Amino acid sequence: TLSDRLTSVFSSLRGKGRLSEEDINATAREIRLALLEADVALPVVREFIAQIKERARGEEVSKALNPAQQVIKIVNEELIEILGGQTREIRFAKNPPTVIMLAGLQGAGKTTLAGKLAKWLAAQRNTPLLVAADLQRPNAVTQLQVMGQRAGVPVYAPQPGNGVGDPVEVARDSIAHAQRNNHNIVIIDTAGRLGVDTEMMQQAADIRDAVSPDEILFVVDAMIGQDAVNTAQAFLDGVGYDAVALTKLDGDARGGAALSIRHITGRPIMFASTGEKLEDFDLFHPDRMASRILDMGDVLTLIEQAQRTFDEAEVEKMASTIASDDDFTLEDFLQQMMMIRRLGPIGNLLGMMPGMGQMRDQINNVDDKDLDRIAAIIRSMTPAERANPKIINGSRRLRIANGSGTQVSDVNGLVTRFFEAQKMLRQMKNGGLPGMPGMPGM
Ligand code: GDP
Numbered sequence: 001t002l003s004d005r006l007t008s009v010f011s012s013l014r015g016k017g018r019l020s021e022e023d024i025n026a027t028a029r030e031i032r033l034a035l036l037e038a039d040v041a042l043p044v045v046r047e048f049i050a051q052i053k054e055r056a057r058g059e060e061v062s063k064a065l066n067p068a069q070q071v072i073k074i075v076n077e078e079l080i081e082i083l084g085g086q087t088r089e090i091r092f093a094k095n096p097p098t099v100i101m102l103a104g105l106q107g108a109g110k111t112t113l114a115g116k117l118a119k120w121l122a123a124q125r126n127t128p129l130l131v132a133a134d135l136q137r138p139n140a141v142t143q144l145q146v147m148g149q150r151a152g153v154p155v156y157a158p159q160p161g162n163g164v165g166d167p168v169e170v171a172r173d174s175i176a177h178a179q180r181n182n183h184n185i186v187i188i189d190t191a192g193r194l195g196v197d198t199e200m201m202q203q204a205a206d207i208r209d210a211v212s213p214d215e216i217l218f219v220v221d222a223m224i225g226q227d228a229v230n231t232a233q234a235f236l237d238g239v240g241y242d243a244v245a246l247t248k249l250d251g252d253a254r255g256g257a258a259l260s261i262r263h264i265t266g267r268p269i270m271f272a273s274t275g276e277k278l279e280d281f282d283l284f285h286p287d288r289m290a291s292r293i294l295d296m297g298d299v300l301t302l303i304e305q306a307q308r309t310f311d312e313a314e315v316e317k318m319a320s321t322i323a324s325d326d327d328f329t330l331e332d333f334l335q336q337m338m339m340i341r342r343l344g345p346i347g348n349l350l351g352m353m354p355g356m357g358q359m360r361d362q363i364n365n366v367d368d369k370d371l372d373r374i375a376a377i378i379r380s381m382t383p384a385e386r387a388n389p390k391i392i393n394g395s396r397r398l399r400i401a402n403g404s405g406t407q408v409s410d411v412n413g414l415v416t417r418f419f420e421a422q423k424m425l426r427q428m429k430n431g432g433l434p435g436m437p438g439m440p441g442m
């Protein structure tokens with residue numbers, strides 16, 4: 001992953017005071033590979049890297065960050081910028097209904113997205129209407145009806161028994177239906193084919209001409225990787241669209257498609273779909289996608305937060321405890337947890353650190369209430385017990401539980417967790433700690 005690669009670049013750069021041409025090239029090479037691995041199209045990668053290098057060369061040397069961190073910061077900022085900077089909002093029509101039309105290949109996730117969007121809009125006091133204008137496959141209408149039912153949003157569809165029906169006519173009629181029934185938004189689901197073909201494009205274009213949508217959303221599966229660019233271009237030429245909805249981001253796609261589509265078509269990405277359930281849906285957040293593409297967690301936020309919150313001396317002390325040969329004690333454990341808590345939501349924080357996967361999984365299971373309980377338990381121990389938890393036998397556990405107002409099982413859980421953390425730290429020390437940029441000694 002990029003974080004692994006950059007860790008090695010970091011270590012070779014550490015200690016240098018200034019951004020040299022070699023530093024820039026070395027970091028750029030790793031970023032280039034990471035982008036290609038994330039399925040970003042080659043021409044986009046080339047242009048992007050050229051831009052990064054240029055900016056890095058012109059950058060003032062920062063006092064707060066080392067050279068590699070500085071390059072990463074630039075990459076992150078440029079990625080966010082190229083991904084659209086800010087989240088794009090729906091443009092509502094002056095005279096309702098606002099018409100939103102979905103277009104995209106079959107299987108892209110249009111029908112699912114229609115349901116998600118309907119539910120999301122309804123939750124914001126809108127009165128959407130779903131329109132079944134995919135009459136290509138026999139069960140397409142039923143599928144949309146199921147979505148509508150789950151979203152609690154009515155579906156406009158041709159009456160059964162009237163033959164297949166004409167999707168253009170259905171779309172057109174749905175507007176009048178929406179006006180009559182006070183729906184302020186109409187979401188039109190359309191047909192797609194497995195590959196781009198002219199008949200499908202024509203049908204989508206005919207629907208577009210019949211209803212003059214306020215927003216045409218191109219729905220695209222993030223998993224299709226490099227192909228996304230061609231498909232996006234074909235739909236841009238064939239139907240045109242105002243914005244993009246990216247689906248299946250719950251898969252292992254890195255989201256390079258987002259970067260390529262945005263860059264090549266110039267259309268903003270508006271929505272992100274992350275699962276089969278209606279709730280797995282959100283506005284698209286360029287900053288989150290940038291982190292995902294880089295697969296490094298939000299390293300910069302971490303660095304910044306750490307610099308703000310930690311006092312330098314405390315960091316040194318913690319780092320030397322971790323690095324020292326003395327065994328990690330319950331006292332250290334408590335202090336570390338308190339420090340982590342001060343840094344913000346626990347899960348968040350550790351999720352940001354590259355190479356800290358194991359630790360993150362451990363700590364992710366700890367919430368604030370747990371932390372209070374843990375602190376109470378540790379404070380109910382004698383200094384000898386804290387220094388050497390091995391002596392904590394059954395009767396001591398009962399005493400500690402009573403003293404801290406917890407159950408013996410809580411004390412057991414903590415002791416077990418502590419021994420696990422201790423073991424993990426020993427392993428990390430033996431294997432060498434993964435470099436933590438900006439944190440001396442870590
Ligand atoms: P359409 O042909 O474009 O209308 O695509 P559908 O909405 O029917 O979706 C095709 C398949 O992808 C269905 O099995 C959906 O459940 C699934 N799907 C849609 N969106 C997502 C998503 O964001 N994540 C995952 N994992 N599956 C999705």
Ligand code: MG
Nearest residue numbers: 110111134140
């Ligand atoms: Mg469909």
